[in-house]
Amino acid sequence: MKSMKSLALAVSLGLGAFGSAEAFVIIDIDTFDVTSQSVTADGSDTTAAPEAVGDFRTIEITKSGPLGASASVLVPPGIYSHSADALTAATSVITWDANGAGLGGVDLTGGLLSPEFVLSVLSIDVGGINLSISVTDTGGDSDTQAVPVPGSFTAPGTLTLPFSAFDPAVDFTSIDSISLTITGDTASDLTLDLLQTQGTPPPPPPSVPEPGVLLLLGSGLIGLFGVRGRKASA
Numbered sequence: 001m002k003s004m005k006s007l008a009l010a011v012s013l014g015l016g017a018f019g020s021a022e023a024f025v026i027i028d029i030d031t032f033d034v035t036s037q038s039v040t041a042d043g044s045d046t047t048a049a050p051e052a053v054g055d056f057r058t059i060e061i062t063k064s065g066p067l068g069a070s071a072s073v074l075v076p077p078g079i080y081s082h083s084a085d086a087l088t089a090a091t092s093v094i095t096w097d098a099n100g101a102g103l104g105g106v107d108l109t110g111g112l113l114s115p116e117f118v119l120s121v122l123s124i125d126v127g128g129i130n131l132s133i134s135v136t137d138t139g140g141d142s143d144t145q146a147v148p149v150p151g152s153f154t155a156p157g158t159l160t161l162p163f164s165a166f167d168p169a170v171d172f173t174s175i176d177s178i179s180l181t182i183t184g185d186t187a188s189d190l191t192l193d194l195l196q197t198q199g200t201p202p203p204p205p206p207s208v209p210e211p212g213v214l215l216l217l218g219s220g221l222i223g224l225f226g227v228r229g230r231k232a233s234a
């Protein structure tokens with residue numbers, strides 16, 4: 001069952017199997033599981049969507065070809081669908097910017113290590129669909145990077161894009177807008193379950209003994225040296 005858009009930082013930063021750190025969800029950018037929405041080419045629509053970061057979602061789609069294309073959020077089951085008819089190519093863009101007001105500096109890192117975008121893909125025409133994510137921070141720095149889609153990828157599955165792939169000037173702790181672009185060849189389709197960010201918790205700091213423990217340890221050492229001193233003088 002998909003989680004809602006509220007921050008899902010782990011309460012306890014535990015370790016997974018074999019001692020490796022588990023990845024934790026930082027934020028759900030969109031789960032597509034509350035608000036239905038549908039756009040046909042060439043069109044756009046903005047709607048209130050409480051499951052999306054910023055509480056709004058904007059979808060636009062353009063096409064090239066004689067037949068139709070559509071971009072839809074279907075609830076149920078809670079998915080985003082990009083679809084183009086035969087002889088028709090299409091590009092759809094989903095934007096999260098609080099209906100133009102901006103996200104106000106949302107932190108996409110959550111203080112975790114190796115943060116990344118994660119796309120849960122239900123179906124995809126591999127080789128016919130290209131994906132890219134764009135981010136803009138509150139300082140105006142922006143960048144766009146392609147989401148790698150291996151030729152061997154099979155759905156359902158997940159695709160990832162690390163924050164480290166973006167221009168270092170972009171401040172991921174203060175993001176103002178996010179967009180996902182789906183560019184499809186003729187008759188290419190894609191279905192998404194959700195878009196989120198995740199990361200790995202940092203290693204715990206080395207433990208420091210409590211002052212009381214240090215005091216007891218010191219007292220024990222003093223007592224030990226005192227015993228040794230008496231034995232030596234006997």
